[in-house]
Amino acid sequence: MLRGTFLWRHRVMLTSGILMLLALHMLSAGLAPGARAEKPSLALLWMLKPVQSIEANVADDTTGFVHDYFDLVNVRQENLVLKEQVSELEGQRTRLAELEAENRHLSDLLELREVLAMQAVAARVIGADATGLSRTLILSEGSSDGLRRDMAVISTAGVVGKLIAVAPNASRVLLINDHNSGLDAFDQRGRSRGIVTGLLDGGLTMKYVDRTEDVKSGDSVVTSGMDGIFPRGLLVGQVTRVSQEGPGLFLNIDIHPATDFRKLEQVLILTRKPPQLAPDIKG
């Protein structure tokens, strides 16, 4: 019935246009936690987790295999008789080294959990951001392990980020060096408070610190606990540059993050939020 009409002739363009408007609507409306439009996205996160876990395991095994191979080539050149034995030992050594590193990492996380005296869940990093343009990571644990949106993610080195999406068996963490991230922190020496946010180049900057404040290069920046997400006193990074360029009221403070986000393998998610400050009494 529709054949030959304007609608039929241009149905592909019209469908594309409607879908683009829908995408723009999703983009402009933003999403509140638990919004209906977010549900399929969480389902996708849940569905892809097994594939990512397998790939992450294959990657670990492949790395071990490649190392073994190169070791084997060297050994063969030196002594063919010892090849099999060395290969076996190297294989064991690689596996043991990997286990030892993982064990050390988990022990450190356990120690950190005890030091913080907070309930926490350890998770493995199984994926990175799909486009590489935003700074998010995919973790191996989800809501079935007690994780919820906005929980703090930390490592033994310092603050990592906060959870922005939680599926039953996987979750996504927004790293503190993403431009959309912001956490309340202060200079440990000078006690100046500000908001730490990410830069496009992967670094951090501390905003809204008055020009009269005493901040120096080399100072440690720690969480203030005022944002209700991160507990007070966690290391964020070190100040690398302080300047007063530009006409603004505030200092330009560059911070080197304490955590090397590219080398993260295991993280700790704090499942209980730090105590909130009492709201101001009005009137």
Added chain:
Amino acid sequence: MRLVALYAIATVIALALETTIPLWLPIGVLTPNLILILAVDLGMKHHRALGALLAFAMGYAIDSFSGTHLGLNAFMLTLTYMIGYGLSRYLISTSSAIGVIVVFVGATISGLANSVSSAGLQSSSGALAMLPRLAASAGISALLAPWVFALMGAAKRAVGLRMRPVRE
């Protein structure tokens, strides 16, 4: 149905690769946009409303695994689909060379949109400074495009899907 299943499987594989490869190789922003290549393939070779729906769904899938703005990649992939569709329809060609150009342009625009949205309008100059890196990433995607097109072509032949676009 076969078309939907084929692109769904391809999207899952591409997503799994895009999210895990950066864990082994520190390529960061240079990660190729494999799903965008799939969207271009759809736009060039499948001239049906279903193609646009699939491109939107693939963009939504990227949004689930990237960034904080749900809808951004859904918009960009539908737009890329439209560019691919428009070019192949009006040039009456599904040549890989045109596809490679569309992939390069689409990946650059998509990367720029992601950077600007991530940086906010105040830092759009910073996002523009990323243009060389985005162009390099788009170049990598464009280099991979002929192989992805060929792979999808082989997969379509294997499941008995028609390769040429349907002229309206």
